[in-house]
Amino acid sequence: MNDIALWGPTGSGKTSMLYAFGARMVEYENDPELMQNNYFSYQIYESGTRLLDFKSPRHVEATSEPSIINWDFVRRARQNEPKFRISSHYHRITMVDDRGLATVNMLSDPEAYRPTLENIAQASSVVILLDYTLLSDTQNNQAAAERSSEQQNDASNQNSSPSPKRTFSKKEYYLMIQQLAGIFKQYVKPRKIAVCFTKVDNLGAGFDQMEPERLIRSYFNTQTRNMLGLLNSLGDQSRTEIRYYCVSTRIRGDEDNWAPLNIEYPYFWILGSLEEEKITAAANKSLFGRLFLNQRLNYYIPYPQPKPR
Numbered sequence: 001m002n003d004i005a006l007w008g009p010t011g012s013g014k015t016s017m018l019y020a021f022g023a024r025m026v027e028y029e030n031d032p033e034l035m036q037n038n039y040f041s042y043q044i045y046e047s048g049t050r051l052l053d054f055k056s057p058r059h060v061e062a063t064s065e066p067s068i069i070n071w072d073f074v075r076r077a078r079q080n081e082p083k084f085r086i087s088s089h090y091h092r093i094t095m096v097d098d099r100g101l102a103t104v105n106m107l108s109d110p111e112a113y114r115p116t117l118e119n120i121a122q123a124s125s126v127v128i129l130l131d132y133t134l135l136s137d138t139q140n141n142q143a144a145a146e147r148s149s150e151q152q153n154d155a156s157n158q159n160s161s162p163s164p165k166r167t168f169s170k171k172e173y174y175l176m177i178q179q180l181a182g183i184f185k186q187y188v189k190p191r192k193i194a195v196c197f198t199k200v201d202n203l204g205a206g207f208d209q210m211e212p213e214r215l216i217r218s219y220f221n222t223q224t225r226n227m228l229g230l231l232n233s234l235g236d237q238s239r240t241e242i243r244y245y246c247v248s249t250r251i252r253g254d255e256d257n258w259a260p261l262n263i264e265y266p267y268f269w270i271l272g273s274l275e276e277e278k279i280t281a282a283a284n285k286s287l288f289g290r291l292f293l294n295q296r297l298n299y300y301i302p303y304p305q306p307k308p309r
């Protein structure tokens with residue numbers, strides 16, 4: 001199963017991220033500058049039928065129940081040569097987008113939140129959202145200060161209506177990731193983990209170009225708790241790969257138009273790996289295939305990557 005599960009507290013931008021990714025794929029279809037260096041078209045269909053029409057950001061609402069979204073993702077070459085054919089793929093992907101509250105509460109109360117926990121633990125890829133605007137102990141963090149007044153810990157209201165946003169101290173955020181790491185250790189399986197430092201648009205221009213590790217270190221590390229070190233240690237587990245991104249779903253102040261930053265790259269990494277695995281698995285079916293595997297992989301055209309920093 002190609003499941004991509006999202007983990008992040010209420011309001012960290014999980015649902016926005018999914019739709020911003022879809023919107024970004026539409027940009028890849030239509031933007032002449034993007035198309036210049038890109039020989040592929042990317043399309044997302046809902047359950048094998050409808051080509052998805054991505055709404056503008058103001059339509060994203062707080063998630064009120066677990067959403068299991070089945071997408072057919074098609075990467076199709078605009079040209080017909082072997083290297084393009086070998087790089088054209090169709091994927092059936094399941095996006096697992098739960099309520100932030102459930103992804104947080106499953107850590108301390110696994111029994112009550114068993115379905116959420118299973119969905120995340122069993123997913124072959126997990127996108128972890130680190131939202132610095134939810135930190136309560138970051139100096140000059142206006143957004144966080146405003147939200148802390150609405151702080152509420154909702155335990156009684158498990159299965160209904162969207163939950164209010166709450167803030168976290170750096171220590172609390174660290175402890176959540178530590179508990180999440182414990183779940184990954186318990187449910188051993190090959191896993192890709194994309195850690196996204198979100199809402200970089202709030203930090204101002206140029207921050208999307210920064211090294212995500214640096215942002216994580218400066219916003220989430222404390223004197224005694226090394227968040228980046230903890231995240232890196234997830235990658236020490238066998239068959240677990242981890243990568244870091246800084247992303248944003250939109251430019252602040254512009255409510256009507258998507259202007260996502262880097263949002264496609266975690267998904268491109270995951271999809272690209274799936275394609276290389278597919279090519280390898282197909283080749284391994286025959287001696288002939290095995291002989292030419294390296295050649296085929298050399299032909300394969302990788303997805304666009306974030307600009308080197």
Ligand SMILES: Nc1nc2c(ncn2[C@@H]2O[C@H](COP(=O)(O)OP(=O)(O)OP(=O)(O)O)[C@@H](O)[C@H]2O)c(=O)[nH]1
Pocket residue numbers: 008009010011012013014015016017057060061062063064098099100101162163198199200201202247248249250251252
């Ligand atoms: N500035 C900024 N705001 C964002 C970004 N991504 C999401 N938001 C805002 O954050 C709020 C919450 O976004 P959602 O996508 O609903 O968050 P969620 O993680 O799905 O929340 P739950 O479903 O409640 O768990 C919305 O008001 C979004 O517009 C971003 O990259 N930058």
Ligand SMILES: [Mg+2]
Pocket residue numbers: 014015016061062063097098099100
């Ligand atoms: Mg949501």
